[in-house]
Amino acid sequence: MALIKDDDALIAAALKGSTYAWDKLVRRYEGRVYNYGLRLTGNPTDAMDLMQEVFLGVCRNLHKFRGDSKFSSWLFRIAHNKAVDMRRRRWLLQQHGSIGVDEIDELDMQENRADCGPESSLISGQQNRRIRKLLEGLPMDQRLVVELKFFQFQTFEEIADMQDISVNTAKTRFYSALKKLKAAMEEEHVLS
């Protein structure tokens, strides 16, 4: 509750033009949004682009936030829309052959290698890469449902509302995602 009140105070100050409040608000949520982007897009470059687009959207629409819902819900609704848009743009680029999936993966691997530091971060980096690979095996609509269910802890009703689909569709996508995840993990097990 205190965090919500803090959010409200920061938003009010930011709306009055306080750069300090804006900076604090962004610092509070940038980690969650960035990691959300990493899981959805599968690479740091796109995650960074997504995060910047999300906060740009927040900046432009902050005056429209009425406080009816939690700020985090509002923020992740914007993030969701931006992620869908980004995915669509990426798909269009791939269709026109101006960028290849292998090319992106190679760039990501280079970035990941450059990010590696101490041993612990190396291990967590490997774990995150494994999760990203599992999620990449899911279609975008299923990946979004898994993200919202397992990482954002939303109900099926909230997921359906955010994605503008029925609750049954959300549940079906979730079940399909679980089956795919199970298959991917079994494949991992066989290969290892």
Place this chain on the structure above:
Amino acid sequence: MSCPRTQHLLVEYFADDLLSVTRQEINHHLRECNDCKSELNAALSARDTLAGWRGEAVPHWGRGVAEFKAQHHGNDSRGGLNWAWQWMPTAACAVMATIMLLQTSITADDSGFSIGFGVQAENQVTHDTLDQRLASFQQNQLARQEQQLGGFLTRVDELQNDNNRRLLQAVSDQTEQATAENLERIYTYFEQQRQQDLQTLQAGYQQLYDSDYETIRSMQQLANYIGYEGAQQ
């Protein structure tokens, strides 16, 4: 997988608003159905794997501050009081440094240089002649100031008297003029009234005279008529 309830069971298992009755039914079914149990274990394993995600640090970026400033016309860049308080120590240091510099005195004498803070550096040499000159200068100054003050007071008195005189003269002139004008107006008014009364009186007499003349003419006509009638008979 052969159990027809697996999909429903798995989805409901992860629903947040699951009723306790439904939860019991699911648990009961899981005890009996190995297919569903296996599927659920796989789903839970996937969830646990995903839960192992470690939050990665955000690379350095501008946090959209430039865009924010552009959107909000670059108001207070550090947030009002916070921004002001941040600069308070610096401002205080600057003020103290200025005061110290102003209070510092450097004196050079035969023995070298001396620097003093807060008070003037003690002068090593005292001169009686200097004191005498200062006393004399002070007396002269006082006498001159007294003289100047006397002169100023006299001039102020003169100016004050002159002003009072002029003021009284102006008031008197104005009063006399006003009185004469008023008497002349009253006289003119009375004269106009008298002329009007005379005209009214004259008109009245003329009317009375005309009326009497008409009466006499009527009487004469009546007498003539009576005379004429008597002659006819």
